Amino acid sequence: MQREEAMKDLLAIEQRLVPDLVDMMKKRFQILRKLYDLQPVGRRTLAQVMDTTERILRAEVDFLKEQGLVAVDSAGMRLTPLGESLLEALGEVMGILDGRADLERELRRVLGVKAVRVVAGDVDEAPDVKRELGFVTARFLREILRPGDVVAVTGGTTVAAVAGQMPVFHPGNVLVVPARGGVGERVEYQANTIAADLAEKLGGQYLLFHLPDRLSEEAYRSLAGEPQIAEKLRRIRRAGIVIHGIGQAIAMARRRNLPPEEIAVLEARGAVGEAFGYYFDREGRIVYQQHTLGLRLDDLGGMRSVIAVAGGRSKAGAITAVARAVAPHMLITDEGAARMILAAHRQDTGEEPVERPTPHGAR
Amino acid sequence: MQREEAMKDLLAIEQRLVPDLVDMMKKRFQILRKLYDLQPVGRRTLAQVMDTTERILRAEVDFLKEQGLVAVDSAGMRLTPLGESLLEALGEVMGILDGRADLERELRRVLGVKAVRVVAGDVDEAPDVKRELGFVTARFLREILRPGDVVAVTGGTTVAAVAGQMPVFHPGNVLVVPARGGVGERVEYQANTIAADLAEKLGGQYLLFHLPDRLSEEAYRSLAGEPQIAEKLRRIRRAGIVIHGIGQAIAMARRRNLPPEEIAVLEARGAVGEAFGYYFDREGRIVYQQHTLGLRLDDLGGMRSVIAVAGGRSKAGAITAVARAVAPHMLITDEGAARMILAAHRQDTGEEPVERPTPHGAR
DNA sequence: TCTTTCGGGACATTATATGTCCCGGATGTG
């Protein structure tokens, strides 16, 4: 397993420094694999089977031949002994590379989420992984952003990482808003601050939304009637995209200074995850709702993209609960959380993991 | 050390499958490294320092910026925290990649050889490594071959691997000759056979040179006077390039069925290496000469390229002896032999290994 | 014997890479 960890580390470096390297390696692996299966085979036939063009395949084959991996004669192309041993060695590498893809597919199935991205590592073990979550989320946001979009963000260190890692990108006329009124946290992790940071990166505008904490429900309702507050709420609820973090229910309740008796209620009801001020049990059912103003769960349904970002094996239960409740379009998590979620699922359901059939005896 | 082995294995795969991209990784490492040293620095300055053009550097920097590794502002470019941590992680990887380069430089110094290529592995441990020696030697030969060249080859399994791995390549009008008259070995490892195989790959011609074994010195001298034999010797000695193997002296003597009293003489005189029928002690001094006809040691001096190819830790002593005696222009060996040669040298001279100063605490 | 598939050659078209220059802005120095 140490061997696999070492290879993973190297592949992670390469994916950041020369992503083309990893892609090209996969491509050539596919060519070698398919060639092995069909040999002896001609260029046009193989190109057709692999859904590429004859010229592109010829270039690849010329290279593989030059490297001593492929032999060609009038009957067609075959792998050389060296090519076969390299193919065998590659099985192990591809197993590692495709491992992440497997996790993503399994999480989509188990959580009922449309899209999943898994980054290497575990936030609980290496804080850098949170930055990586931010990096991947930021680039996904850039992919989907359109001029005129309203983007809502929640607070927390993970969403702060998204703003921190966002590349400068000006789609035009973007508004960034906090998902909820300011809640008591370090200022840099508050939704207001994150909204401002993100807006700056996007060359857009931001809305600040300050509210006092822990008012009664009637007090909040009264505030909501104030024209200025109402207008801000209107703009916030116009968001087409939301990026939100996920909290562990009890930890979050404590951080929010909920009274002990309310925390006791949460525990009694089996709360495990929190998002948007809602507390969910492991099945995704709302078991508590914190009073505040901002985005409501119902508002998410009309959005183009709901992006959940959270990692760390300790948050696996929370992620599962919130994902089931919120059904985000995209979940971005890390490998530590992903494995824990799937392990818990197997424990709950007795499902056996589907081992990936890898070529040529990969370990 | 297991970690390093795993990374080495993966890098070896990549160097064969995506060599250009491994080079790109090295290049980007150099850029990150130099940028780290000089930051904040502008593009033109860095391009100058790194002996490249402003446009090429801009392309690289744009990419590194996109990957979150570099930050740019009006004062110049700097590494981001992520860039710094990647640079640190790369130290270990570059240590592995450049390890071979270090070995090559050390061998050049210790053996007094002009050029050295070291391939991964140890022939003694993995027979595939011999094929790799053949692969690298064949491609070196292709680099230096010119139309009209005469190439001499010795016998043995390693030189046979060169012919086996030689890509088809027709420089024109090439003659391949055996370095010496046929000596008793399996026919496919005889210089005659190897000459024929290589000639076929090169679209050239070959010369066969059969001689009976173990004649007296006078008998060989008499044969050398025969017009046909003399003509062949003339053509053989016209060789501009020779590819020769290296044998362990005593093992070779036994294989050549030398009488026990002659083997005792070899042992008494400290023979360790054999090439071209000459037996050398560890300092490279001739301690015995086998009677035969073909290339003499003196003939090598006028050649454009003398290529020695041998591997395996068990041949380290032989390689050292022959390299010192023959002073090949190019030595192609494996890592097992290289490390053993350098370890023996340290033991002999008390030299401490010069640790490569690697950046950022690479292990 | 005929048909199909083969690798290799070739050329036109498209895409990418590269060299070079220049702009306004920021920084450093006197």
Added chain:
DNA sequence: CACATCCGGGACATATAATGTCCCGAAAGA
């Protein structure tokens, strides 16, 4: 404070590489 230098980003012309498509003779298969 003014001037010189260096900065990143923009831009365009040129060079190089990649790709699509077609065709040849040879070999293999039916």
